[in-house]
Amino acid sequence: MEKKRVFFKEAIKNIKTSGTITPSSKYLATKMLKSIDFKQANVIVEYGAGNGIFTRKLLKKLNKDAILLCFEINEEFYKHLKTIKDDRLFVYQESCEHIKQICQQHDIKEVDCIVSSLPLTNIPNQISQKILSESFDILKKEGTFIQYQYSLSYHKKLKKIYPKVTLNFEVRNVPPAFIYYCKKY
Numbered sequence: 374m375e376k377k378r379v380f381f382k383e384a385i386k387n388i389k390t391s392g393t394i395t396p397s398s399k400y401l402a403t404k405m406l407k408s409i410d411f412k413q414a415n416v417i418v419e420y421g422a423g424n425g426i427f428t429r430k431l432l433k434k435l436n437k438d439a440i441l442l443c444f445e446i447n448e449e450f451y452k453h454l455k456t457i458k459d460d461r462l463f464v465y466q467e468s469c470e471h472i473k474q475i476c477q478q479h480d481i482k483e484v485d486c487i488v489s490s491l492p493l494t495n496i497p498n499q500i501s502q503k504i505l506s507e508s509f510d511i512l513k514k515e516g517t518f519i520q521y522q523y524s525l526s527y528h529k530k531l532k533k534i535y536p537k538v539t540l541n542f543e544v545r546n547v548p549p550a551f552i553y554y555c556k557k558y
């Protein structure tokens with residue numbers, strides 16, 4: 374309950390960038406992550422980690438030699454994420470626009486999966502396009518870009534970038550959410 378209260382306080386102060394007032398439910402988190410092949414994944418990236426609902430679940434399933442790169446621009450959420458002690462986790466208080474640069478720092482050429490909670494509709498078009506195209510470039514051929522949204526407003530845009538976009542829906546979330554699984558082929 375305390376975690377939810379802290380999230381609410383921070384999210385309401387920064388409603389444009391948070392895009393919500395409540396963290397995602399465990400049901401949405403489970404559905405978002407269920408298609409990831411954790412046995413094969415070496416590098417997973419998380420966009421907009423918030424207070425870490427997906428981060429903790431990802432770390433539970435991640436291979437011992439794999440890594441998780443997390444992006445979160447909000448300072449309070451960033452500080453909270455930094456309290457998660459796990460050598461496989463790298464948290465950046467950076468916008469996801471800098472995905473390529475951060476990957477370069479780790480000498481990473483491609484990533485297996487990107488899990489995004491970004492409120493895309495609230496992000497200026499030029500920036501969201503940069504994030505989406507850089508994500509496509511850095512994603513390995515068999516990789517998946519997974520995004521949730523409270524509407525279908527990005528369905529067409531994602532289909533323009535990814536040849537295969539499948540949809541799912543989770544009603545047990547406030548508000549209920551659509552999940553996009555985007556594949557390169």
Ligand SMILES: C[S@@+](CC[C@H](N)C(=O)[O-])C[C@H]1O[C@@H](n2cnc3c(N)ncnc32)[C@H](O)[C@@H]1O
Nearest residue numbers: 390391396397421422423445446447468469490
């Ligand atoms: C809808 S919240 C999701 C939080 C959490 N993942 C969840 O599902 O409960 C979106 C998060 O994205 C972060 N965010 C927004 N724009 C961002 C950007 N350009 N780069 C990194 N994080 C961003 C916000 O600060 C916020 O914590």
